[in-house]
Amino acid sequence: MAIRDLIPWKSQGQDIAPRQEERVDHPVMSLHRDINRLFDDMFRGFSMPSLPSIGRSLGWPRVELSENDKEIRVTAELPGMDEKDIEISLDDHQLVIRGEKKSETSDEERGYSERSYGRFERRIGLPSQIDEDKVEATFKNGVLTVTVPRTAEATEKRKAIPIKAR
Structure with missing residues (x-):
């Protein structure tokens, strides 16, 4: 039996019909099918996190930048936060946004309490003008x-660069 025979190939969620030599109930193939069925049954109904949602949690908080000639x-x-939990500063041409989110829940009747803490810091590079x-x-x-105005000097130095087609 080749290794490729152990890989469960599927098409549109349906099993592909086994080849003639696989139709014989081979003990390894039977074990393989049972383990696949076990994992399918165990994870059915659970929504596994997708890659984009993992990426969003790594980059919390979500930040959007926009600019025009006058400002950035x-x-x-920052859902669920108050302004007292946030610190904003300028540090060497970087806008620094820091914060800490604290949450505490307790239920005396049921006898449990839950606490969660999370800190974040985002640094955004700014131009010198x-x-x-x-x-x-x-x-x-x-x-x-956060609105960061540009200096008058920065507005004057701005130059549009034409794009040439080849």
Whole structure:
């Protein structure tokens, strides 16, 4: 028996019909089918996390950047947090957003308590021509918005580069 005979090939969720020599109830093939059935039954009904959701949890909080000639706007989604839990600073041409989320639940009748803590820090690189004295931050409904104005000098130095077709 070849190794490729042990790989369960499926098409559209249906098993492909076994070859003539596999129709004989070989003990290894029988064991293989039983183990596959066991794993299929065990994981049926569980939604396994997909790769994009794992990536989102690694990059928490979710941040969106937008800019125009006058300013750079940074928007961060921070659901369930208060403004007192968030710290914003400028550090060597980087906007630093730090926070800590704490949650505690207890039920005396059932005799349990649950605590969860999570810290985050996001650093966003900024250009050198920003007006650090006029940076503003607002927080509403779990959304933090930081507006970083550009200097007049930065607006004048901006140059559009034409694209040539070949």
